[in-house]
Amino acid sequence: MAIIEVKKLSKNFKVKLKEKGFKGSIKSIFKPKHKIVKAVKNISFNVEKGEIVAFIGPNGAGKSTTIKMLTSILFPDKGSIKVLGLNPMQDRKKLAYEIGTVFGQKEQLWTHLTPYDNFKFFGAIYDIPDAAVERKIEELKVLFELDDFINTPVRNLSLGQRIRCEIVASLIHNPKILFLDEPTIGLDPVVKENIRSLIKRMNKEYKTTIFLTSHDVGDIEKLCKRVIIINNGQIVLDDSMENLKYHYLNKKIVEAKMKEKINLDDEDGITILKDKGYNLKIEVDTTKRSVADAIKLLNPDNIIDINISNIPLEDIISNIYKNKD
Amino acid sequence: MKKYLFIIKTEIMSNLQYIFNVIFGYVGYFILLFILFNLWKYLYSDPNELINGYSMSQMMWYVVITEILWMALGGKKLNTKICNDVKSGNITYNINKPYSYIGYSLSTHLGDILVKGVVYFLLGMLTGLIFLGKFPSLNIIQVIVVIITMFLATIISILIIMALSLVAFFIEDATPFYWVYSKLILILGTIFPIEYFPVIFQKILNFSPIYVVSYGPAKLFVDFSWKSAVVIIIAQIIYIFIAYIICQIIYKKGVKRINVNGG
Known part of the structure; x- marks a missing residue:
């Protein structure tokens, strides 16, 4: 369900526009201009x-x-x-x-009060009976490990402790x-x-x-x-x-340390990301070429060390942002 | 209602951490009172003389009360807070809570100033007693009635300042409205009672907020009558009702216009 x-x-927002400089400031008083931002x-x-x-x-x-x-x-x-x-x-x-x-x-949260007093406050504004609030605080105190600082004013808590209290509240x-x-x-x-x-x-x-x-x-x-x-x-x-x-992790990053220098160019399914002679970083598109194929190209006997990893999710997401712009 | 009382209680708890700030803040009140006392002493050549119906002692007790209402109110702080909340979009974080924003702001500000109000009232009475030697002739019930009118006056002041501040939804800077309002209240009712102004002007002032937020409670304290008390309290209740409705209308219209920048 x-x-x-x-x-x-x-949702659209109406945003005020102002031309640059002092003249623009004066102009915006008499002839205010707005633009609509489609949020x-x-x-x-x-x-x-x-x-x-x-x-x-x-x-x-x-x-x-x-x-x-x-x-x-x-x-x-x-x-x-x-x-x-x-x-x-x-x-x-x-x-x-x-x-x-x-x-x-x-x-x-109210910064001058302790997390406990804050929780009681939130209990009251949500019309929860006192005994039920006490039970809930006790339960959440254990789950969120608040025991050490539940009676310390919020202003004295670290950011991490405060966020925990914000979630509990x-x-x-x-x-x-x-x-x-x-x-x-x-x-x-x-x-x-x-x-x-x-x-x-x-x-x-x-x-x-x-x-x-x-x-x-x-x-x-x-x-x-x-x-x-x-x-x-x-x-x-x-x-x-x-x-x-x-769908997006069909690309692998292969980083290899070689015994001897190797001449490799971009080809179908393989993109050279970094080539520093003995150190090589390539991207393999597994829809076009297998990782094993790529390793064969490097010659396994020539490899001292190898690392195969996924593209970081961060890169995938930023690629999605860019491609859909 | 219970939750708003809890909000007041929470705000008081938060403020009790700074009780010494409140006591030191009284110094400002004391200096102002001292200046006004000396001014009236100079103006009254004979302490038994009446100026516009007030003896010197009545005039001084009048300013003791109006200055408590004025100084403890924290109007500028409330105005700045609400204007900033609206402009920065912080007000939105109160919207999805199960309370009315007007009720919440009224409760937090009341909680914020209640301790200050009580301290100023007690110290103000003591200061008046030291300077003037005796209290106006009031019995304990009458004192309680005056305190009730002072409390209602504070609620009206908060609601009016909130309404003036919430105008920030519609214009870039709403602080000048509060500035004009505060100066009017200061001159036309806080420093001088309504009787000090021309008769035609007095009729207007009697229907203005000045009558309920400063003049009324102070006048009762220096010249108590049950008839005036009933009139003042009824006027205050009507004002609270109207001011609350105005705040709600401005808020409801304004909140639809709010633009919040997000990430």
């Missing part, structure tokens, strides 16, 4: 219950605008949205009880869907990994549907089974991670 249904959704153009997609979906795209692609329309923050210009069967614009309050949001770049009311907008932004790799595993655990334990935007390929690769790529306000790819890898 689709828990989020988006049909032909569009989201006629997009449609569904999200099923319990899914973890990555909604990604370059800066200005329209992903935050979309997430804000789904969470009833922005009014769409055209199209329809149903989240848990509710219209975010008409049933804003009702929907608020059913969804949780975490914006990595925006604090929703958005889970106090048992939301059915959690919208995470760049939850790991600015975190170090260890903390990122920790947050990812907690998100995964949460999805498993509570069956919470997770709709995630991120610039971090690690988040997408490690958390999501499905990815929607948006660029210039349009969906350019909506596929499972498996398919994405299958």
Whole structure:
């Protein structure tokens, strides 16, 4: 059953224009000019219950605008949205009880208070009885390992600890869907990994549907089974991670250290990426040529060391962005 | 309602961390009061003389009350916060929470200034007592009524400032509206009671917010009558109702226009 249904959704912004310099500033007072920016153009997609979906795209692609329309923050210009069967614009309050949001770049916690007091606050605004809030805090404290700092004012927490608390605060009311907008932004790799595993655990334990935007390929690769790529306000790819890898990971990178120099030119299925005499880096398109073929070309007896790897997902995604521009 | 009381409680908890800032902030209030006391002392050649119906002692107690309402309100802070919230798009993060933004902002600001208000009230009374030697003749019930009118006056002030600040949805900079409003309130009701102005002007002022946000509670404190108390409280309730509706209309119209830049 689709828990989020988006049909032909569009959103335009009116942006003020100003000609350069002082003259332009004066002119803009008397003759203001505007331009229409089409942030989201006629997009449609569904999200099923319990899914973890990555909604990604370059800066200005329209992903935050979309997430804000789904969470009833922005009014769409055209199209329809149903989240848990509710219209975010008409049933804003009702929907608020059913969804949780975490914006990595925006604090929703009260910084002078402790995480515990913050959780109590969120419990109160979601009308949860006191005893139920206490139980939930206890449960989430264990799941998110907050014991060491649950009574430390938020302003004294590290970024990683704060993000953990932000996520917990958005889970106090048992939301059915959690919208995470760049939850790991600015975190170090260890903390990122920790947050990812907690998100995964949460999805498993509570069956919470997770709709995630991120610039971090690690988040997408490690958390999501499905990815929607948006660029210039349009969906350019909506596929499972498996398919994405299958279709786009048909290229392998072969790096070899040679005993003797070898003369190799680009040929069908093989592209020379780097040739430094004894060190060679080639890209093999496996739809045209097998990796074994490529190695034969290098002469296996001549190879001292070899490394065969996939193209990084980051490169795949940026290629998708570029190709669909 | 329960959640808004919880918001007030949370804000008070947050502010109690800075109780010493509040006490030090009283210094500014004290200096202003000291200047006004000396000014009125100079103007009243005889302490028993009446100017526009006020004795010197009444005039000084009048400014004690209006200055508490003025200084504890934190109007500039509220105005700046809401204007910035609207301009930066931060206001949107409150939209998808299960509360009304107007109710939430009113509660957070009330929580923010409640501690300050109580401290200023107690220290203001003490300062007045030291300078003037005795309180106006009020019984405890009458004092409670005055405190209630001061509380309602604060709610009206917050709602009016919110309405003026929410205009930021429609224009680039809404701060001048608050600037004009605050200066009007300061002159026409905070420093001088309504009786100090021409009779025709007084009739207009009696229907203006000045009557309910500063003049009314202070006048009750220096010259209490149950009739005036009832009139002031009814006027305040009507003002709260109207100001709240205006805030809601501006907010609902404005929020549809909001542009938020995303990543």
